[in-house]
Amino acid sequence: MPLQLQPNFHYADISKQQGLREHVAGDDFYQMxxxxxxxxxxxxxxxxxxxxxxxxxxxxxxLDTLAQALSLAAGKKA
Structure with a gap:
């Protein structure tokens, strides 16, 4: 599974997302x-x-996805 690098925050219940700006779920996670x-x-x-x-x-x-995430987080080329 390749590491998802595009914004991917969303609500499991899509009805919560309707009418909200696209990045609100990411903002909500940051606040949490x-x-x-x-x-x-x-x-x-x-x-x-x-x-x-x-x-x-x-x-x-x-593990391949986790290794890629660790490399990117450490500032190394993945």
């Missing part, structure tokens, strides 16, 4: 992420990030 980190210590914020990465990596599952 900020809210999740609010009032956390640096250590707890790092733990939250690590847990989130592992949960999402498990959801993706495909």
């Amino acid at each position: 992420l900020i809210d999740a980190h609010r009032d956390l210590s640096d250590e707890d914020s790092s733990k939250l990030n690590a847990k989130l990465i592992l949960l999402l990596a498990n959801h993706i599952g495909e």
Whole structure:
């Protein structure tokens, strides 16, 4: 599975998306992420990030896709 590099945020219930600007789901996720980190210590914020990465990596599952994501995140050519 190739790594999705185009915006891909969306609601599972498409009726929530109707009438909203295209990128609202991405904005909503960003707000959820900020809210999740609010009032956390640096250590707890790092733990939250690590847990989130592992949960999402498990959801993706495909090691070639994960390797590509790691390379891109590290600033290396994928």
